[in-house]
Amino acid sequence: MTDYLSSGSLPDEYQQLAKAVRDFAQTVVAPVAAEHDANHTFPYEVVAGMAELGLFGLPFPEEYGGQGGDYFALCLALEELGKVDQSVAITLEAGVSLGAMPIYRFGNEAQKQEWLPQLTSGKALAAFGLTEPGAGSDAGGTRTTAKQDGGDWIINGNKQFITNSGTDITRLVTVTAVTGEKENGTKEISTILVPTSTPGFTAEPAYNKVGWNASDTHPLTFQDVRVPQENLLGERGRGYANFLRILDEGRIAIAALSVGAAQGCVDESVKYAKEREAFGKPIGANQAIAFKIARMEVRAHVARTAYYDAAALMLAGKPFKKQASIAKLIASEAAMDNARDATQIFGGYGFMNEYPVARHYRDSKILEIGEGTTEVQLMLIAREAGL
CATH class of the missing domain: 1.10.540.10 (Acyl-CoA dehydrogenase/oxidase, N-terminal domain)
Known part of the structure; x- marks a missing residue:
């Protein structure tokens, strides 16, 4: 690549x-x-x-x-x-x-x-049940438990902000749960497959979100949910470590999505700047608008290069954790910055929800939060740099 x-x-x-x-x-x-x-x-x-x-x-x-x-x-x-x-x-x-x-x-x-x-x-569809009211990046805060009872796991706890967890075609949620205690006294966290038809599983009413309004997101409740012991996914006690690998990959995907959002704002702004006239000429003829769009294009390009690089390393079987965090950080910030600038270019129309830039303005903020916040990415990058 x-x-x-x-x-x-x-x-x-x-x-x-x-x-x-x-x-x-x-x-x-x-x-x-x-x-x-x-x-x-x-x-x-x-x-x-x-x-x-x-x-x-x-x-x-x-x-x-x-x-x-x-x-x-x-x-x-x-x-x-x-x-x-x-x-x-x-x-x-x-x-x-x-x-x-x-x-x-x-x-x-x-x-x-x-x-x-x-x-x-x-x-x-399947969902990824990691985040809890008191635990996300902090694995030690996980409170959902899975206890063995004969040949079954009995799961109790809550998850929150879970995407694709309550649609009519959702069939499965993979859940992180505390399954014991390690020798050093820390929680043993494993992952277990929970079909959504299992008694005791409840997808609570959907959130009323700022953005991503057509995406399905619910809190989940597990009350004495019983699944077979063979629903353990991967090695017992490796659940959180395995999900960290999934999150590393997922950050490249979120970076790609973010680049799309950033580029979408560029494309809409170029089109609008050519069509919208003020003081007898298209607003794109004004250097202030043209330069703003030029910076938007730069952000999208740099972010795209970053996720291409991270993906190339991953596919080559080389370490990519740092590059994935860099890509996610740069791209999510590019999406948010471009959405803000695009809304400014559109003026009053940019504040109307029927316009794509308004949706990007509301949608893009979560890109700096989901699958590892900006602060978490900075922490990971610093750690990979040896600090």
């Missing part, structure tokens, strides 16, 4: 994928984005379209119903969707990176055969 990082030219298969998703975003996603955002409704018809395109199976082998692609292909799709509707993009990102990927990375063959074909087809 390093060859075309410097040349700026992607191989044909990547270009074709990006174009197909771009066309889908413009013809299927864009026309309904404002309506779903305003009504806070989940875009089932859009998700079905993404499933038909094979987007949920992009980075998975064909033996599990996937497309036989790679993680970079997923990132390209997320960038194109993110230009138009972040809610749709995060639905795909969470469904693949957080929902299906833990099973692919850490599941046994029986778990892969049972769940991956459903998830890669896009006919079912």
Whole structure:
């Protein structure tokens, strides 16, 4: 991948994928984005379209119903969707990176055969149950417990801010839970697969969010949820470590989504600056507007290069933790900064929710919070630098 990082030219298969998703975003996603955002409704018809395109199976082998692609292909799709509707993009990102990927990375063959074909087809969604009211980045704050009872696990606790956890097609939540105590006295955290049909599992009413209004997000309650012992995902006690690996990968995906949002703001601003006239000429003829858009373009370009670099390292099997954090940090800030500048360029229209830049303005803030806050990324980067 390093060859075309410097040349700026992607191989044909990547270009074709990006174009197909771009066309889908413009013809299927864009026309309904404002309506779903305003009504806070989940875009089932859009998700079905993404499933038909094979987007949920992009980075998975064909033996599990996937497309036989790679993680970079997923990132390209997320960038194109993110230009138009972040809610749709995060639905795909969470469904693949957080929902299906833990099973692919850490599941046994029986778990892969049972769940991956459903998830890669896009006919079912899975969620990632990590965050709690008192625990996110702080694993020590995890209070959800899973205790063995005969051949079962009995799970009790709560999760919050869980994406794709309450849709009509959600079939599974992978949960981090305290399963014991390590020799050093710290909590032993494992991951367990919980089908959403299990008695005692409840997806509480959806949140009323600032943005990502067409994305499905719920708090979850587990009350004496009983699942078979074989629903343990991966090695007992390795749950949090495994999820950290998933989060490292996910930060590249979020960076790609963020680049899409940043570029979407550029594209909308260029179009508006050419059409909107003030004092007898297009506002884009004014250096103040032109330079603002130029800086927006620079942010998007730099952020794209950063996530390309992180993805190249990951696919080459090289360490990529620092580069993933750098990409996530730069790209999320680019999305937020570009959304703010685009809203300013649009003036009063930028404050109207039916315009894409207004949605980007509301949607982009969470990009600096989800899958590791800006502060967490700075901590990780400093740590990787040896501090």
